[in-house]
Amino acid sequence: MGARKEGVAAIVMRDVSKSYGSVRVLSGLDLQIHKGEIVGLQGENGAGKSTVLNLIAGLSEVDRGTVSVFGSAPGRAKIGYIWQEARASLYPWLSGWENAALALTVTGAAKRERKQRVEDLMDRLSWDLPLQRKPHQMSGGQQQRICILRALVDEPDLVLIDEGFSDQDRLSKLRLLFDLQGLAKNNGMTVLFTSHALEETVFLADRSVCLRGQPAHIPSSGNVSISCPHPRPRPLSWSSEPSFDAALLEVRHSLSSTWEPIPSN
């Protein structure tokens, strides 16, 4: 159930290095994600998680190494991206539904089709949002849901999520994780997400990958498969079972295994 999927590689990063000015953020980073996998990327603040996502999305370029997404250069695949800063990523001059339909607008889809597909996705997720309003007329949680709709409406091959659920309340977040894994598996989407909440990672992901060091890389011990006795979609009740705690412990251990205690005087 938690076995690593073999098959077509969705993302392959080989010996990637990236600097911003004189600060090297990534060095010698190797990462491979298979098609249809759901992978959680862990790391401390400033470790380079967002940098990894931006390199995969083709929004910035590596200084050294290679990145390929579904066998091509970054920036060509059909990607949905959920940014952490929901409000800042939405277009304030567009209504909620126009923001949600952005991926369809730029490909030239007719207005009726765009509206229909946004509404269909909302129905699948059982959401009720004031789509006719502008983003500044919505709450933070509603804005983040618009971002999620925008990322998923065109059924992308790859979904990148950068702390994309932070504005949701706990219940909504659990429901969203449940729905997202269902959508991902039904549509064969590959998902790479970052999260500070280990419980989210364990519930959603097939595998946890941990960035370590400065500059960051992924050591072999930073890859942890997540074992779940249930088939997808994993039931919400799993988070109350002992096997969930065991998986959580394993991920936690992989994160903290290199931590050194503060030496006593």
Next chain:
Amino acid sequence: MGWVVALASWEIVAFATEASGLVPHFPAVWRELLGLFEGRGIEIDCAWTLRRMLLGFGLALSVGLPAGILLGAIPALNELFGGWVSFFRSIPAFVVLPILLAVMNGGEAARVGMITFGCFFVLVAYVAMGTRGASRLRIDVARTYHAPRAYVFFQVILRDALPQILDGARISLSLALILAMVSEIMLGASHGLGTRVNDSLAGFDLPKMYALILVVGLLGSMINLIGSVVCLRLVPYADSR
């Protein structure tokens, strides 16, 4: 309540300076103000001043808007010319009036030229700033969804810059009114609010001069109000970005 306080303050100052007569009492100013609108041609003078203002502003906008966009969008251009924009923006427009008079054929061209000069660099600066400051994240959103470059530029960068562009336009428009009157005073003109103010000052007709100042204030307030309404309509989200 504000008006009551203003009028009361006016009368206090008028009484205090009664001996010099520098500040006439408000009733005298009010009578002159009413007289201005009772067939004494103030509307024609307003129209001339507005005409110069709008011509000068319009010329500045037609060249300043694309120039500002280019400066904001192309870093190399900003490196070359950004400093010059700041330099010329700092020069009071009336200083160049003698040069304009010598170069241009006729006073009217020089008046409009001065207004255009004054507004142009303010507009370029605001437009460039707005274009350069367009949200990197929103540009990345469009790029992630493979938006064409034209979409990214016109529908994201310029839309994001629009509030700042409109701010620059409003400031330039107010400046254009001031420069229109200054040009009328410095160069003289057969019609215009500046000419009327100058004539009443030369004749030491202070109640009329103050009445004309009130007219200018009302005109400026109306232009500002129209600008605010236009901005609210075009960029209702400006404060929430």
